[in-house]
Amino acid sequence: MSTNPFDREVRRKLKNYExxxxxxxxxxxxxxxxxxxxxxxxxxxxxxxxxLVIFGGVAVWYGLSPNESREEIPVPKQQKSELQQPLAxxxxxxxxxxxxxxxxxxEQNVFDREEKTVFSENSQTKAIAPRxxxxxxQARREQGEWPEASSSGVVAEQVLAADVEEEKSVWLxxxxxxxVPTEVAxxxxxAVSDKPAxxxxxxxxLPTALLWKLPEEAKPVPRKFSLVxxxxxxxxxQGVWQFFFDFTFSPDFALRSIRPKxxxxxxxxxxxxxxxxxxxxxxxxxxxxSVSPKGMSFRTGFAYTQIxxxxxxxxDTEERIIISIIYDDQGQIIGTDxxxxxxxPYYASSNVYRLFDIPVLxxxxxxLKKFALTFQGGTYINLFLAPEGTFFxxxxxxxxxxxxxxxxxxxxxxxxxxxxxxxxxxxxLSLVFEPKFRYFFSPITxxxxxxxQQYMVVGLNLGAKLRL
Amino acid sequence: MTDRELIEGCIREERACQEExxxxxxxxxxxxxxxxxxxxxxxxxxxxxxxIRIFDHLDKFxxxxxxxxxxRRITVNTALKNCNRSGFRKxxxxxxxxxxxxxxxxxxxxxxxxxxxxxxxxLPEGYRLVFNxxxxxxxxxxxxxxxxxxxxxxxxxxxxxxxxxxxxxxxALKTNYYEHKSF
Numbered sequence: 001m002s003t004n005p006f007d008r009e010v011r012r013k014l015k016n017y018e019x020x021x022x023x024x025x026x027x028x029x030x031x032x033x034x035x036x037x038x039x040x041x042x043x044x045x046x047x048x049x050x051x052l053v054i055f056g057g058v059a060v061w062y063g064l065s066p067n068e069s070r071e072e073i074p075v076p077k078q079q080k081s082e083l084q085q086p087l088a089x090x091x092x093x094x095x096x097x098x099x100x101x102x103x104x105x106x107e108q109n110v111f112d113r114e115e116k117t118v119f120s121e122n123s124q125t126k127a128i129a130p131r132x133x134x135x136x137x138q139a140r141r142e143q144g145e146w147p148e149a150s151s152s153g154v155v156a157e158q159v160l161a162a163d164v165e166e167e168k169s170v171w172l173x174x175x176x177x178x179x180v181p182t183e184v185a186x187x188x189x190x191a192v193s194d195k196p197a198x199x200x201x202x203x204x205x206l207p208t209a210l211l212w213k214l215p216e217e218a219k220p221v222p223r224k225f226s227l228v229x230x231x232x233x234x235x236x237x238q239g240v241w242q243f244f245f246d247f248t249f250s251p252d253f254a255l256r257s258i259r260p261k262x263x264x265x266x267x268x269x270x271x272x273x274x275x276x277x278x279x280x281x282x283x284x285x286x287x288x289x290s291v292s293p294k295g296m297s298f299r300t301g302f303a304y305t306q307i308x309x310x311x312x313x314x315x316d317t318e319e320r321i322i323i324s325i326i327y328d329d330q331g332q333i334i335g336t337d338x339x340x341x342x343x344x345p346y347y348a349s350s351n352v353y354r355l356f357d358i359p360v361l362x363x364x365x366x367x368l369k370k371f372a373l374t375f376q377g378g379t380y381i382n383l384f385l386a387p388e389g390t391f392f393x394x395x396x397x398x399x400x401x402x403x404x405x406x407x408x409x410x411x412x413x414x415x416x417x418x419x420x421x422x423x424x425x426x427x428x429l430s431l432v433f434e435p436k437f438r439y440f441f442s443p444i445t446x447x448x449x450x451x452x453q454q455y456m457v458v459g460l461n462l463g464a465k466l467r468l
Numbered sequence: 469m470t471d472r473e474l475i476e477g478c479i480r481e482e483r484a485c486q487e488e489x490x491x492x493x494x495x496x497x498x499x500x501x502x503x504x505x506x507x508x509x510x511x512x513x514x515x516x517x518x519x520i521r522i523f524d525h526l527d528k529f530x531x532x533x534x535x536x537x538x539x540r541r542i543t544v545n546t547a548l549k550n551c552n553r554s555g556f557r558k559x560x561x562x563x564x565x566x567x568x569x570x571x572x573x574x575x576x577x578x579x580x581x582x583x584x585x586x587x588x589x590x591l592p593e594g595y596r597l598v599f600n601x602x603x604x605x606x607x608x609x610x611x612x613x614x615x616x617x618x619x620x621x622x623x624x625x626x627x628x629x630x631x632x633x634x635x636x637x638x639x640a641l642k643t644n645y646y647e648h649k650s651f
Contacts (some may be wrong), residue, residue: 002602002606004603006576006603006631006635007602007631009577010576010603011606013576013577014499014503014581014584014585014588015604016496017496017499018495018496019498019499019502020498021490021494022512025512025515026486026494029516029519030486032516032520323640325639333643390509400509400512400513402516
């Protein structure tokens with residue numbers, strides 16, 4: 001405690017001084033407390049929050065647990081090399097040996113998906129020997145569909161996939177001694193050209209060229225144009241369910257409209273337009289999203305938006321007296337100088353509107369080689385709105401937001417649209433660039449307030465997206 | 469009604485107890501806020517924030533000291549959260565503190581509380597904070613340095629400058645008063 005006599009005297013004077021307090025200040029305090037605690041005491045919001053946590057938990061669990069349909073299954077080295085080079089492999093095998101040698105299999109749905117072919121240890125469908133399809137080949141020859149010997153000089157066994165109904169199995173291969181058309185051979189070579197590194201397990205892709213002469217009943221449904229990428233473009237792995245967690249930051253710009261409800265409110269509207277101006281706003285978001293095999297997406301999470309505005313006005317001109325004391329060299333007062341100065345006080349502060357929302361967005365994701373394009377649309381469900389700042393009252397006096405019940409406790413639903421580009425850094429992590437637009441369906445002001453204050457927000461989501 | 473009954477009633481959100489607590493202490497707390505705030509509106513905002521924190525945390529009061537002291541600390545902390553710390557750097561440049569001179573305390577006693585509050589509020593922010601914390605609240609320079617995240621030396625020099633500036637203002641006011649009186 002200071003023992004300086006001057007300090008002591010000031011302390012004695014002010015320590016227990018009671019300033020006059022506005023009697024309605026307690027009401028303001030209690031109203032503010034009530035506003036602050038309301039949203040999370042609602043059972044609806046609690047249920048929504050719980051739902052989101054469960055959804056996120058399931059997504060994380062799904063992402064972390066092993067899943068055979070999504071994993072690349074290592075192929076034994078010897079078997080893999082045989083499968084990578086089917087021509088050489090089948091050239092060196094006798095017909096009778098084929099049924100025994102090729103124990104690995106292609107699942108029937110491989111053809112349906114026309115995507116990454118997985119040789120699964122669990123798939124025990126057995127490839128059958130070519131002799132089982134002699135009748136099919138003969139029938140094709142008669143119809144002119146079976147390749148005849150050409151001048152290409154490529155001689156190998158034609159391995160075709162065929163579906164034998166009785167056995168529910170398929171086989172691939174070339175008949176020894178048959179001549180393969182040049183273009184078919186080229187396609188086959190191209191299809192198997194990606195050789196695996198030494199000792200490295202790798203998924204095997206089904207050479208599409210081998211399907212060119214499937215029996216009609218075994219052929220996949222042809223797709224002339226498909227948004228689902230082929231094996232070489234499967235970076236975003238459409239074809240399986242995917243789950244993501246993303247975190248974004250967005251510099252925003254909030255476009256505000258203020259409309260008077262009647263003619264008497266026009267001066268207030270003009271005064272507010274004159275004294276309030278937009279500042280840089282921003283938003284933060286964290287969300288889980290799931291993308292179906294067809295690319296349809298669902299995204300939800302939490303979003304915090306802060307709309308910033310500036311409140312500035314000039315008060316009435318005031319006059320003040322300035323008295324300067326003039327000292328001589330010895331420090332004695334020899335006189336004073338009095339001057340008058342008029343000045344206009346200038347007040348400035350920041351107004352802040354904080355919004356906590358749950359976005360519920362549906363959309364589509366198109367995976368390309370290094371990028372994914374996303375389109376999303378939906379709504380933001382507002383949990384609560386917390387405005388803070390100063391504005392002009394209907395009596396045209398600057399007052400705090402808390403003094404007049406002008407704003408709703410929750411903003412209305414808002415329409416949200418976003419187009420995004422995800423750039424893949426590695427198999428799990430992508431960067432997100434996502435221009436967005438958000439429109440509030442109704443004003444954030446109460447029904448009793450004289451003006452309608454409504455917003456549109458445009459921004460650019462920047463962030464990272466983690467595949468779970 | 470004792471402080472304990474008052475606290476328990478406020479915890480139960482009883483309006484009568486809240487009003488009584490407000491009636492007893494709001495005036496003193498507002499005086500604190502006015503010393504730290506730049507203008508009346510800010511002081512009232514500070515008081516609202518402080519009262520919200522007080523009502524929110526009354527259940528944590530441990531009855532180890534006086535209720536008033538506990539509320540004062542919360543109010544001061546609320547005011548400090550709101551203050552602009554950058555004021556220290558700006559104000560310490562180019563001002564010569566001079567000697568810490570002793571001024572007749574009688575000069576202060578002739579001022580009204582409102583005048584004194586007004587003069588303190590006219591001090592630059594850094595001066596005002598340190599002077600309030602040291603001279604009126606009774607914190608040490610070490611505590612002030614920790615609270616404001618400044619050096620102890622800065623706190624000392626700001627106090628000296630604040631005291632000098634305040635004394636000058638009081639002197640000027642006194643002179644002005646006698647001049648008007650002589651006419």
